[in-house]
Amino acid sequence: LAKTTQPISMDSYEGQEVNITCSHNNIATNDYITWYQQFPSQGPRFIIQGYKTKVTNEVASLFIPADRKSSTLSLPRVSLSDTAVYYCLVGDHEVTGGGNKLTFGTGTQLKVEL
């Protein structure tokens, strides 16, 4: 079972780039890495997903080194509205029948200030 470890919290200022690193030493060959964002009183929402190297979309970039034992979510030029909890999720394919047992860590609380 691939577990993830993230910093509990991070602080930043508007306009800065924020990098949140997730450790997943036991990642399996077929696992993908997915990041979610959660605002208070809402369910998490998908931000970005990758398997290796670098992935970029309109919201963030995801950097994954060759050994895939960690990943870094990069948020360019954050604003106050990026204040949220960010979760790193590694897909677990242990379950038979095609289903995935997807487990979350405790997440990183990002606080962005003026």
Next chain:
Amino acid sequence: DVKVTQSSRYLVKRTGEKVFLECVQDMDHENMFWYRQDPGLGLRLIYFSYDVKMKEKGDIPEGYSVSREKKERFSLILESASTNQTSMYLCASSLGEYDTGELFFGEGSRLTVL
């Protein structure tokens, strides 16, 4: 867009009551999940289902059961509610066999057990 709907945003129940939390998704997803979220503990997986009438235990199944009679509906059941089940409950769904981990969450159901 995928829509995951949880039947109740807020519920207040008494100890010993039977509680049903309903979740419906409208995108023909194979997989459905129930999580609970508590401060400092992140999201913890209770049960999940990868097909109709199929279910698998997550990390904290004790005190809960589930039902999936139809593909679009996944119910979480607390047979005899206890105060330590006061929590935010989140339902999610994902595509299916070639799932790469993208989960779609509902808004959550906040349950208080008195």
